[in-house]
Every structure is written in structure tokens, then in C-alpha cells.
Amino acid sequence: MTNPTAAALIERSNRLGADPKNTxxxxxxxxxxxTETDPVTGHxxxxxxxxxxxxDLGTLKEQGLxxxxxxxxxxxxxxxxxxxxEDEMVAAFDYCxxxxxxxxxxxxxAMHGLVDAAHVDHLHPDSGIAIATAADGEELTAKIFGDKVVWVPWRRPGFQLGLDIAAIKAKNPQAIGTILGGxxxxxxxxTSEEAEANSLWIIDTAAAYIAEHGKAQPFGGVRAGYEALPEIERRERAAALxxxxxxxxxxxxxxxxxxTDADVVLDFLASERxxxxxxxxTSCPDHFLRTKVKPLILDLPVTASVDEQIARLHELHAEYRADYQAYYDAHATAESPAIRGADPLIxxxxxxxxxxxxxxxxxxxxxxxxxxxAINVMRGAEALSTYSPISDAExxxxxxxxxxxxxxxxxxxxKTHQGRIAFVTGAASGIGKAIAVRLAAEGACVVVADLDLEKAQAAAAELGNTDVAIGVAANVADADAVQAALDEALLAFGGVDLVVNNAGLSLSKPLLETTEKDWDLQHDVMAKGSFLVSKAAAKVLIEQKLGGDIIYISSKNSVFAGPNNIAYSATKADxxxxxRLLAVELGxxxxxxxxxxxxxxxxGSGIFASGWGANRAATYGVAEEDLGQFYANRTILKREVVPENVADAVYVLTGPELSRTTGLHIPVDSGVAAAFLR
Structure with a gap:
């Protein structure tokens, strides 16, 4: 049972962490x-x-304490x-x-244990960090808060900072908190309520002071030619880049x-400064540990073409890497960890x-x-003073x-597929859904693409939140629709690494009953659709320079001459x-x-449920409910093939074990001798 003190702490933490203005x-x-009863002594x-x-404060639970x-x-x-x-003290905490x-x-x-107060909050509010990073932060602290809040010069988090704050609390009994420089x-x-109220008072008082006394344009005026593009054009440009x-x-x-193209970002980028x-x-340790010490910023106006922006981004990247290497070389010592990478994160x-x-x-x-x-911090600091983050050395x-x-x-x-972005067509049901489920379970971000948007979004929601999967509408027979779906993937996850051409349908008819419309429909979805998806995806894969995988869910019928199946089998052979052709070209x-x-x-097959199953059952003279077992009985292994078996094959083909394999077709048919590859 949770201790009442701990329970109140969790509730307070969740309230504070739920509001981004607080941290x-x-x-x-x-x-x-x-206090709690010692289970050994009973005291x-x-x-x-x-x-x-x-x-994370907003989602903190008991096990997070x-x-x-x-x-x-x-x-x-x-x-x-x-x-x-002082770093040795962290290991010493384990003995306590x-x-x-x-x-x-x-x-x-140490900050929490050494400060003589029953309840302590340490937060990273934008308004508080704005004061903490102002060049005259100490003077501003006194001006804004009087003697209720005390300035603490920058010190790296650790045991000594805990001692410093404890000493300040002891010397300033009237104080309710501190501004920690930088x-x-x-x-x-x-009480828990008092600590929370004091935290919020500091945050809100700082924000109100900045709003009342700050400059109207802390970032300067608008740079001509750097204003935000209209939304549709802006997002098209983002997908292109x-x-x-x-x-x-x-x-x-x-x-x-x-x-993100939030107003706060666009307004900052349009400003003179x-x-x-x-x-x-950035200054706050939590900030630059996530964003690197600084971003890469494109220095071309919006009137520049996509090609011009791409060329300039590559130039700036080379400069960024050289600059980051110089930063590392200037401050590294013999004991420093190896450089972790010189690419920008923003x-x-x-x-x-x-x-x-x-x-x-x-x-x-x-x-x-x-x-x-960080933008909000810079705005607040510049509104009152001059933004002065901690040094590069710190x-x-x-x-x-x-x-x-x-x-x-x-x-x-x-996991094997962490960091990979998968685009799976026809993924709202059947084989495609099973593939999406498996890839997400292996750490991939998944774009569930399907003709039915509502079903695609529902299938994506089953995989997790939008950090895991999104659903998009994709008529694979329409080049514009394919590009639009791929653009959504680019805006959601930044790129694409793994494409599965799974969308399909079938009309089981003999030659004389197969109409031109039947032929065109199946070829449009599978042969043409796969071509369109592969073409659009290949452009992304080539530009990323990260390699990648394209998987075709073909069929045993691509090599086996089954009865009454001319259109479907021909498009699967296509x-x-x-x-084979793309393996050679894209290698x-x-x-x-x-x-x-x-x-x-x-x-679970959408194709079989839509009438294909009834047709195939009639062709083979079996009841439709017995079709799966019929297929199993005619195989070498006598085992039914289910969507998850195909998903397993996709996982293996796109994982690290077969990194030298391309141009291969893997049968997942329980063994059909007539379809053996030769």
C-alpha cells in the first residue's frame, strides 16, 4: 500500500508535470x-x-520513485x-x-535530501529559465521576487549544488525557493500543497513580469523573405526536404x-535575430542533452527553390560537423567518452x-x-535583458x-527494427495488418496505408499512439494519392526505410469470363500500384542515403499455373x-x-472475405469454410498458412540477418512442389 506522503507526492508531481508551463x-x-515503520526494527x-x-513528472507512478x-x-x-x-556520490545513494x-x-x-524542507520541487519552467539565462539574472531575481527567491550561480547538478541550496535555505528563512543560474x-x-503553491508562484510571477515589462519584439523585426509559407505550400516543401x-x-x-510548423517556431525563424x-x-541541461548544443539553421529565404535549399543544407551540414568536432576537440580530455556523433538533432x-x-x-x-x-526561454531573456546561456565548456x-x-x-x-520507418499498403486487415503488427512489435514506426482511411486509422490505433503508427489513405493505383500518402509518412516520421507492397484484390474467373475491366482493375492495384509505390518510395530512399528495403507480397501463383485465375496470376508474375528488376537497379x-x-x-484475409474464397472453393469443389484446410492438405507440410507466417518472413527479410540478400522470393506456402522456384 502506498505511503500517504508518497501518494500526495505523486499527485503533486502529476499536476505539475501535466502543464508544460511548469516543466x-x-x-x-x-x-x-x-516516516514509515521499519520492517526490521518495528520503529x-x-x-x-x-x-x-x-x-517524467506528468506520468510518475510509485515505481518511478x-x-x-x-x-x-x-x-x-x-x-x-x-x-x-562529487560524481562518486551518486553510487553512494544506492547504499541509502x-x-x-x-x-x-x-x-x-542531494538537492532534495539536504534541503531542510519536507517537500521540494525542482522544475524547468520557460519563465524561470528565462530569468536564469538572462545576463543580469541575479539582479532580475531580486527585482522580481524580492527576498522570497534567492539567486544561485550556475553550478552543474550534483552533491555540491545540493549543499549550496541547503545553505541558502538555512541563511534565508523567508525564502520559498531559488533561481538556479542557467x-x-x-x-x-x-506541506505538499505549500511546495506546489510556491513553485507555481515563482513560475507565474516570472511569466507575469516578462509579459508586463518585456520588449514587444525581443527577436527584432521580421526578415523579408523568411516569413511562413502558406500552409499547403509549407507542408509540401517540408515533405520535399x-x-x-x-x-x-x-x-x-x-x-x-x-x-512541426507551430507558430512559435515559424515566428522565431522569421525574425531578424x-x-x-x-x-x-540552448542552456538548460535537459534542453541541450536532447537538442545538442545548437541547431542547424538554413540561411536561405523561402523564395529559394527546393534544389537550392537541398544543396545549401548539405553545405551547412559539412560546416556543422566540422564545428561540432571542433567543440569536442576543444573541451575533451583523456577521460572523456568518445564523440557520439556530429550530426544535428534540430x-x-x-x-x-x-x-x-x-x-x-x-x-x-x-x-x-x-x-x-528554448525559443520561449530566449524570448523571455531577450525581452528583459540579454540571453546568456552557460558556456560551451560547461x-x-x-x-x-x-x-x-x-x-x-x-x-x-x-530492437531489430528500432529507428526504421515502415510503409505498408493494404495494412488495415489480413496479411498487411499482421505485417504492421510484427514490425511495430520489433520497434519500427509504421504507416498503415489502406484504401479505407477509417480502417487504416483504426488499425494504426491498435498498434499504439502516433509515436508508433499512423493510418493514411492510399489508393495505390493513383500516383497523386500514393505521393500524398508518402508525404504524410515523411511529415510524421521524417522518412521511409521499409516499404511493403501488399495491397491487392482478386477476381477468380476463367479466361472467357474475365473482362477487360477485371484485368485492368487487378493490374492497376497490384502491378501498377506496386510500381507507383516503389517509384515514389525509391526517390526517398535514394535521397536519404540510408539504404532500405522494398518487399513485394506476391503469390505462389506468380510461378504456378492455377486454374481460372488468369488476371490475378499474371499480375502476380508482373x-x-x-x-528482380528493382533489385538490380536499386542495389x-x-x-x-x-x-x-x-x-x-x-x-483474416480481406481478399478471401470479398468473394475470392467462395470462388476458389467452388473451383476446387469444397465448402468455403473448409478452404483453409483444403489448401493445407495439398501442401508438403500439411499446415495452414496464416497472415502471421507472412509477417514473420517480412521480419526476417528486413532484419539484420539477411542484410546481404536481394532479388529473392521466399515461398510461404507450407510447400507446394509445383511452385518451387527454379
């Missing part, structure tokens, strides 16, 4: 002190409950070896833990992308918007949210901190040869093209 995602931490023991490493014995934690003051060795389970204590644990705020209270920018962000390691301020980088395109990147969609989206926080100390490196090393091994770009030949996939 960013996964930013800040909260704590409470109270009361004083405990500290504090949000653990890596958690670290629980420490307060007496032992405070006894660490007596063995603290000094500033040069109470009970089993819970989260690992974070670097900020960083954020800390507030406290005797997305493959290039993802390739830029992924030179060292493949990244998933996120695009955007290039100057962007070059200064790319800003005036008139269009912001592209942000990360190992997965959530990380990419949150990186963009953090840069929006940023480096945090970015390449041994504790940060240890945190990265503790992260679980990524698809099968597209695999130089690292794009692998392979096919899968299923047979008799009755269960």
Missing part, C-alpha cells in the same frame, strides 16, 4: 520526506521519496570528498536505499524524425518549420518540444559527463519480376528488394 517532458524532480524511520532517474533512508543520505555529507569527486524496487536515484537527489528553479514547503534532412541527421546513426540567437545554443528551415530527430519517434518529438522551450561537461555516459550504457539494447543505393510468395492465406 518539460522528463524534466525536473520532486520529493517528500516522511519509525524517516524516509525521502524522490523522483528517480529517467522518469527512489526511496532513501534520510539519516543515511544526510550522513553522506561527512564523507563527501569534494567537488572534484530503503526496501526493494523503485527507481535509481538521480543526480539531483538551469531552472527550486522551491520548497512544509524531409528525406534530405533525415539523411543529414542520420549520417552517424539512423534517426527517426518529427516535423533568429540566426544570432540560434547560434548561442534542423530549422525558415518559412517551413522545425525538423527534430531521435532514436525513436517519442525522442524526436520531445527534442522538438525542448527546442520550443555544456560539454554535462553532455560528455561520465554519469550521462553510464546512463546511456544502461539503456536496453534496441510483381515477381519487378522484384547501388543499398536498397534491397525481395518478394514473398504466400499461398492459401484464408484466415
Amino acid at each position: 518539460n517532458y522528463a524534466g525536473g524532480n520532486t520529493s517528500a520526506k516522511g 519509525p524511520v524517516e524516509l525521502l521519496w524522490v523522483k528517480g532517474s529517467g522518469g 527512489a526511496v532513501l533512508r534520510l539519516e543515511r543520505m544526510r550522513a553522506l555529507v561527512d564523507v563527501y570528498p569534494g567537488l572534484e569527486r 536505499l530503503h526496501g526493494k524496487g523503485g527507481a535509481a536515484p538521480s543526480i539531483d537527489t 538551469h531552472g528553479i527550486t522551491a520548497w514547503g512544509d 524531409a528525406p534530405t534532412i533525415r539523411g543529414i541527421a542520420s549520417q552517424d546513426k539512423p534517426q527517426v524524425g518529427h516535423f 533568429a540566426p544570432e540567437l540560434a547560434a548561442l545554443g 534542423v530549422l528551415v525558415p518559412g517551413v518549420g522545425m525538423f527534430s530527430y531521435g532514436a525513436n519517434k517519442q525522442t524526436a518529438r520531445v527534442a522538438g518540444e525542448f527546442y520550443v522551450n 555544456k560539454f561537461r554535462i553532455e560528455y559527463w561520465a554519469l550521462e555516459e553510464a546512463k546511456l550504457q544502461r539503456m536496453p539494447k534496441p 510483381q515477381a519480376h519487378q522484384v 547501388e543505393y543499398g536498397v534491397r528488394v525481395n518478394g514473398i510468395n504466400p499461398d492459401g492465406v484464408v484466415r
Whole structure:
């Protein structure tokens, strides 16, 4: 049963974390002190409950708290070896833990345990960081808050910062909190309600002061030619640039992308001072750990063509990498971790918007949210004073901190398809849906493309939130519709790595009953549709320079002359040869093209449910409900093929084990000798 003190802490944390004006995602931490009965002695023991490493206040649950014995934690003051060795104190927190389970204590644990207050909040509000990063932040703190809030000069988070804040609290009994230079705020209270109220008072007071006393145009006037493009044109341009920018962000390691054209971003990029301020980088550690020390910003007006912008982005990327290498070389020591990559995580395109990147969609989206926080911070600081972030040397100390490196090393091994973006046609049901489910389970971001938008969106929702999958309408027989669907994928996830041509239908008829309309319909959807999807996707894959996979869900009928099936079998043979042709053509770009030949996939099949099953059952003289078993009985293995079997083949073909395989067709038919490949 949750301790009442801990329960109140979780409720407070969730309220504070739910409002982005208070803190960013996964930013800040909260704590409470109270008593609980020691299960060994039966006597009361004083405990500290504090949000653990890596958690998020808005979604914090009991297991996200670290629980420490307060007496032992405070006894660490007596063995603290000094500033040069303060990182050792994080490991020492483990010897202060109470009970089993819970989260690992974070670097900020000392701040919460050493401050003599029952409840402590450490937050990263935009308004508070604006004061913290102003050149005259100390004077502004006194002017805005009087003696209720005390300025703390920049110090890297750690044990010494906890000692500093504890000393300030002791010397200033009237104070309710601090502004931490370059960083954020800390507030406290005797009750949970008081601590929360004090935190909100600091945040709201800072915001009100900026609104009342700040300059109207802290970023200067509008730069002619850098204003936001109209929405439709803006998003078309974003989709056109997305493959290039993802390739830029992924030179060292493949990244998933996120695009936003929110007004706050567009207004900043249209301002006179955007290039100057962007070059200064972010300040709050949570910000630049997610966004890198500074973004890459395109320096061309919106009147430039797509080709001109692409060429310039490549030039700027080379400059960015050289600049980041120089930053690393200037501050690295013999003990520093190796450089983690020199590509930008934030790319800003005036008139269009912001592209942000990360190992997965959530990380990419949150990186963009953090840069929006940074824009708000710069606006507030410039409105009152001059934006003055912490130095590059201090940023480096945090970015390449041994504790940060240890945190990265503790992260679980990524799944086989993490960082990959899959575009699956006909994915609202049957084989396509099974493929989408499997790829999402293996870590891929999935675009569920289907003729029926409502069904596509429903299928995507079953896979998870929009960080995992989206549903889009896609008439694969229409080139414009294919491009529109692919553009949605580019705007949602930044690019495409894995394309599955699965959309299909069938009309089972003998030659003399097959009409021209029957022939054209099946060839339009499967032969032409696969061609259109592969063509549109190949342009993206080539521009990204990340390789990729194209998979054709063909059929046993592509090589087997079955009865009464001229149109379907002919179009499947067309698809099968597209695999061979494209494998040869796209191989130089690292794009692998392979096919899968299923047979008799009755269960869950949209094709069979639409009348194909009844026709095939009549052709073979069996009841429709027995068709699956009929197909199984005629195979070598005597086992029915289900959609998940095809999905397994897609997983293997697109995973790391077959990285040297292209131009291959894999039968998934339980063994049909007449369809053996020769």
C-alpha cells in the first residue's frame, strides 16, 4: 500500500508535470520526506521519496520513485570528498536505499535530501529559465521576487549544488525557493500543497513580469523573405526536404524524425535575430542533452527553390560537423567518452518549420518540444535583458559527463527494427495488418496505408499512439494519392526505410469470363500500384542515403499455373519480376528488394472475405469454410498458412540477418512442389 506522503507526492508531481508551463517532458524532480515503520526494527524511520532517474513528472507512478533512508543520505555529507569527486556520490545513494524496487536515484537527489524542507520541487519552467539565462539574472531575481527567491550561480547538478541550496535555505528563512543560474528553479514547503503553491508562484510571477515589462519584439523585426509559407505550400516543401534532412541527421546513426510548423517556431525563424540567437545554443541541461548544443539553421529565404535549399543544407551540414568536432576537440580530455556523433538533432528551415530527430519517434518529438522551450526561454531573456546561456565548456561537461555516459550504457539494447520507418499498403486487415503488427512489435514506426482511411486509422490505433503508427489513405493505383500518402509518412516520421507492397484484390474467373475491366482493375492495384509505390518510395530512399528495403507480397501463383485465375496470376508474375528488376537497379543505393510468395492465406484475409474464397472453393469443389484446410492438405507440410507466417518472413527479410540478400522470393506456402522456384 502506498505511503500517504508518497501518494500526495505523486499527485503533486502529476499536476505539475501535466502543464508544460511548469516543466518539460522528463524534466525536473520532486520529493517528500516522511516516516514509515521499519520492517526490521518495528520503529519509525524517516524516509525521502524522490523522483528517480529517467522518469517524467506528468506520468510518475510509485515505481518511478527512489526511496532513501534520510539519516543515511544526510550522513553522506561527512564523507563527501569534494567537488572534484562529487560524481562518486551518486553510487553512494544506492547504499541509502530503503526496501526493494523503485527507481535509481538521480543526480539531483542531494538537492532534495539536504534541503531542510519536507517537500521540494525542482522544475524547468520557460519563465524561470528565462530569468536564469538572462545576463543580469541575479539582479532580475531580486527585482522580481524580492527576498522570497534567492539567486544561485550556475553550478552543474550534483552533491555540491545540493549543499549550496541547503545553505541558502538555512541563511534565508523567508525564502520559498531559488533561481538556479542557467538551469531552472527550486522551491520548497512544509506541506505538499505549500511546495506546489510556491513553485507555481515563482513560475507565474516570472511569466507575469516578462509579459508586463518585456520588449514587444525581443527577436527584432521580421526578415523579408523568411516569413511562413502558406500552409499547403509549407507542408509540401517540408515533405520535399524531409528525406534530405533525415539523411543529414542520420549520417552517424539512423534517426527517426518529427516535423512541426507551430507558430512559435515559424515566428522565431522569421525574425531578424533568429540566426544570432540560434547560434548561442540552448542552456538548460535537459534542453541541450536532447537538442545538442545548437541547431542547424538554413540561411536561405523561402523564395529559394527546393534544389537550392537541398544543396545549401548539405553545405551547412559539412560546416556543422566540422564545428561540432571542433567543440569536442576543444573541451575533451583523456577521460572523456568518445564523440557520439556530429550530426544535428534540430534542423530549422525558415518559412517551413522545425525538423527534430531521435532514436525513436517519442525522442524526436520531445527534442522538438525542448527546442520550443528554448525559443520561449530566449524570448523571455531577450525581452528583459540579454540571453546568456552557460558556456560551451560547461555544456560539454554535462553532455560528455561520465554519469550521462553510464546512463546511456544502461539503456536496453534496441530492437531489430528500432529507428526504421515502415510503409505498408493494404495494412488495415489480413496479411498487411499482421505485417504492421510484427514490425511495430520489433520497434519500427509504421504507416498503415489502406484504401479505407477509417480502417487504416483504426488499425494504426491498435498498434499504439502516433509515436508508433499512423493510418493514411492510399489508393495505390493513383500516383497523386500514393505521393500524398508518402508525404504524410515523411511529415510524421521524417522518412521511409521499409516499404511493403501488399495491397491487392482478386477476381477468380476463367479466361472467357474475365473482362477487360477485371484485368485492368487487378493490374492497376497490384502491378501498377506496386510500381507507383516503389517509384515514389525509391526517390526517398535514394535521397536519404540510408539504404532500405522494398518487399513485394506476391503469390505462389506468380510461378504456378492455377486454374481460372488468369488476371490475378499474371499480375502476380508482373510483381515477381519487378522484384528482380528493382533489385538490380536499386542495389547501388543499398536498397534491397525481395518478394514473398504466400499461398492459401484464408484466415483474416480481406481478399478471401470479398468473394475470392467462395470462388476458389467452388473451383476446387469444397465448402468455403473448409478452404483453409483444403489448401493445407495439398501442401508438403500439411499446415495452414496464416497472415502471421507472412509477417514473420517480412521480419526476417528486413532484419539484420539477411542484410546481404536481394532479388529473392521466399515461398510461404507450407510447400507446394509445383511452385518451387527454379
